[in-house]
Amino acid sequence: MQIRVQPFTVHKRVPLTISRGTTAESTNLWLILEHDGIEGWGEASPFAAGRSPQTTSTIAAALEAAAPHLADYTPYDQQAIAARLGELHLPSAARTALDLALHDWLGKRAGLPLWKLWGLERDRIVPTSITIGINTPESAQQRLRGWLELTQVHAVKIKLGSPAGLEADRAMFSAVLQDVPTGAKVSVDANGGWDLPGAIAMSHWLAERGVTYLEQPLAPGQEADLPKLYRESPLPLFADESCFDRADIPKLGDRVHGINIKLMKAGGLSEALAMVHTAQAHGLQLMFGCYSDSTLANTAAAHLTPFATHVDLDSHLNLLDDPFLGAEMQEGRLIPGDRPGLGVYC
Template identity: 45%
Template sequence: MQARLRWIALTKAVPLAISRGTTASVRRLVVELEHEGLVGRGEAGGFETGHRAYATEAVAAELEALLPRFASAEGLALAAELPAFQALDPWLAPLSPPARCAIDLALHDWWGQKLGQPLWRLWGLDRAACSPTSVTLGLAGVEQVLARLDRWQDRLGCWPQRVKLKLGSPDGPGHDRALVLAVVQRLQERADAAGMVSELQVDANGGWDLVTAQQLIPWLAEQGVVLVEQPLPAQLDPEADAASFAALDLSCPIPLVADESCWNLSDLLRLAPHVDGVNIKLLKSGGLSEALLMAQTARSFGLDLMLGCYSDSALLNGAASQLLPLVRWPDLDSHLNLIDDPFEGPELQADCLLPSNRPGLGVIEVPGPTAASAPC
């Protein structure tokens, strides 16, 4: 078995600003596991959630230390049983979530290719159950946000049915209100002109305090907003974090979704009594193994699912897209905002993303400059 790690650079067509800062470009890591003529790929990268942070360089160091084991005698023995997810638990458990994600995705990709089927089909999911993805409007001035909405229409070739507006502005709740009113008006104008109603979601990315959230959320409901995501900052202490959602639970008139607070199944179970949904992201969950378990558990608890991304390429979003038939609120638009994505993944039909029919993660590499890689 061969294991390789390489760097790629991703540049956004439009930088994304949220309550914690602005991102214009990132460097990401691609893991490749090659065996029996098949190459499984996975993506990882650093990210931060306000209360936790992972640097891409640190994730790379974890992977560089692990990957040589795949070519060792122990790795060769495991290769005979690929993907051998359970056998690899001792290797993967010590890794950070983003490092574990890259290996987990590469193994799933290889497994699906070996069986000649996309993961969604191997899991018995119905691709026809996928719903439209939201498109993101980052924090900015009112005119810039409205111009971004128009740009999404150009990118999709249609008017988006779901719009996610970032709030938690450092300029305060007055600016948040102005953005909401402007976007609501633009969506209403579109509905009046074309008879097409779009839903508006808001995501504060933990940018409000409790008083601000309690004041804004009822007002957002009056404006027709359909959900509010992570209104309060995530906290390292699990009990304190759950208590912050509990403080909003009884007074929240629209669905309340946890993102930065929800990383794995334990978090989902902890937050289930206080939220209406959770946002699963593969870099938080450590890959598809945990994410699939979270999705199935959430549905059994009656929780709705959002499926989100960071500054991810079509490789990571192609992996996430395998779960789309289970998801009420897809939010996989990051690769649609890249000018240099080296991968082709989910199929885009108007504003609806569909997991590819290709085997494994359904992702292929497109021609372009190749980053240096080193076998391990």
């Protein structure tokens, strides 16, 4: 099979600020795998969360180095390919691009979308949240109004963990809450921006204001503090940066209520599906999230969202120049279509 990689740059309608910094654009990688006249498509996007930042250049270099090692395989050889990729120590985003392309190829060969190959039900998919980044109260409020003009909003995720402190978080949250549509669920993602006392205090304050769940309140590396927060928080806790793949889940099973699966940190749909089953075995809830991903990667993730309690696949909705079409928003839900494979096209 032949592999080629093409970079593409996408620009955000509105830059997104979280506790770690601000992103206005991203150069992602489009991987095209060809075999027997069929193309499988995948995407890799850079991200800085967690153990080791993955840049566009490091991901591209890894894929370029791996391509000759994969030339003699076919898309049917997924177990052998996975073993080879493990030997090559590819970063997770590079593995994601290859894994999505392999799944896309197999779906196209079978003539079926992935959700149908897996026997999943699209009517189980819950609304995807739209994200409000850290900002002044007035600007955050205006950002929500912009989202309301762009799409139907049934769920809102508010980024907190401001470097300015808890009072800044409370002021911004209160401003945004004024314009949240009636009936829409509200969640908070601190991206590890709080210490333990602050997280305990904020969990109670946010619960009094109707928040649904709290994501990554403590920084990665502070997992030993999660049991105390778990006992004292009235809100369900979800791990994001503290949970990359299935190996992380058993260590979190007694201290969070759920995990956020992102394809780029997991390594693709194969690992994401393994994470689903591992989390279910530990009684944990599931959500799917994204980085600066285009429609390609978010459509891939959408095929697995019938498993999810919460969905946060909105990054492509904030792009001015997304080159792809795929899953469509229907009443606030990101629904994969009936095209075979991922169902993504240009």
